[in-house]
Amino acid sequence: QTCRTFIRSSNMELKNLLPIFLFFLVGFSVVSAQQCGTTGFFTPRSKYDTNRGLLLSSLASNVSARGGFYNASLGQGPDRVYALGMCIQGADPKICSNCIDLASKATIEKCPNQTEGLAWPENVILCMVRYSNRSFFGSLELEPSYILYNSGAIRSNLAEFNKLWEDLTSRMIDGATSSSSEGKYYAAEKVPLTPLQNIYALMQCTPILSLRDCNICLNQSVRDYVSCCRGYQGGIVFRPSCVFRWEIYPFSQAFDLALAPPPRPPTSLPPSVGNRTNTTKRGSESISAGIVVAIVVPTVIIFLVLFSIAIYVCGRRQSDRAIVRQGSSITITDTNPHQFDFQTIEAATEQFSERNVIGQGGFGEVYKAVLNGKEVAIKRLSKASGQGAREFKNEAVLVAKLQHRNLVR
Incomplete structure (x- = not known):
């Protein structure tokens, strides 16, 4: 097992916060900040408590369904809650959903009546959940910050290691914050440290930041780690706006593709017995049998590879079409929820009055209403929404399947 030291610092007034304190976590698998x-x-x-529960309970499905990031708000005035969830890029949707669900429940349990909460857990992968009674979307926030590091020292040449590490982190920051980069706000990379050991590093910002603010956050995290923990075998820096981690072992499933074994070089043909050369004569020209083999064999291999790819692509397209047909056949009635006609909904919301608006999401506005003597929330698909009717129905089906004391079925 590896011993980790944890350092936390903040300029904010936070629960049980000391300027600097240390304690030890045994086992490198324990990586979290809350x-x-x-x-x-x-x-x-209260209404704030209800809105927080509704918003955090929906994070897991929304984050996993939207490529690993989702932010929204619910409520009005002092009862309004802002929340976001984020997984590392490329995470499996199910694993991402499980991590966000765990973080949401842990945050509600740990912060029973606080208007702000933040969690950076690692449950197979690294993910983040945050909520507040103030809008923090798009704002760069460097505090509170948390630093964990391995207590084991680097055993290789420290000068060479520092040069390799600095080049790696600098290159990753440039890649994550460049406007021309394909992987904006995220970078995961490994470099060889020794013939038997690599350096693995991951960086990520919340994608609602500007690239400039992301650059500031990541650079500050790298500087903080260097000033605190240079010379140790790995560590992690958490912030509300970004995270930076490096280790000498792979983590968070961020390097699975990078760790795939490289293709083997083509095996050379053995020399002919007795070094004899066979030739095929045509008129005055002679062609070596080795040259014929060198031309024919690669041609056949390339043809077989292209043919296999064509079969695979056709199979995937047919499978995708089948999935689309299956998905499009799902209707709201399949889940047997309560259904109301439009006139009833319109009356309950007072003709969708603006004074009944309590929030807004990706599909449209959410209204407060009273149905059958119960106060409920009604979401209406907006014509200006970037989402379609199919997505709206999918969310309705999902909500109908949820079990929660604040949901009317």
Whole structure:
């Protein structure tokens, strides 16, 4: 097992916060940061509590369905809650959903009546959940910050290691914050340290930051690690706006593709017995049998590879079409929820009055209404929404399947 030292620093007033303190976590698998704010509190079972529960309970499905990131708000005035969830790029949707779900539940449990909460857990992969009573979307926030590092020292040449490490982190920051980069806001890379050991590093910013702010956040995290923990075998820096981690072993499934074995070089043909050369004569020209083999064999291999790829692509297209047909056949009635006609909904929301608007998401506005004597929330698909009717129905089906005391079925 590896011993980790944890350092936390902050300029914010946070629960049980000391300027600097240390404690040891045994086992490198324990990597997480979680904090509740102390600048505001709410009454349990209040509207803020209800809105927080609704928003955090929907994060896991929304984050996994939208490529690993989702942010939204719910409520009005002092009851309004802002929340976001994020997984590392390329994470399996199911694994991402599980990580966000775990972080959401842990945050609610740890912060029972605080108006702000932040969690950076690692459950197979690294993910983040954050909520607040103030809008933080698009804002660069460097504090609170948390630093964990391995207590084991680097055993290789330290000068060479530092040069390799600095080149790696600098290159990754440039790649994650360049406007021309394909992988904006994210970088995961490995470089060989010794013939038997690599350096693995990961960086990520919340994608609602500007690239300039992402650059500032990542550079500050790298500088903080260097000033605190240079010479140790790995570590991680958490912030509300970004995360930076490096180790001498792979982590968070971020390097699975990078660790795939390289293709083997083509095996050379053995020499002919007795070094004899066979030739085929045509008129005055002679062609070596080795040359014929060297031309024919690669041609046949290339043809077989292209043919296999064509079969695979056709198979995938047919499978995708089948999935699309299957998905398009799902209707809201398949889940047997309560259904109301439009006139009933319109009356309950007072003709969709603006004074009943309590939030807004990707599909449109959310209205407060009373149905059958119960206060409920009604989401209406907006004509200006970038989402379509099919996505809207899928979310309705998902909500109908959820079990929660604040959801009306």
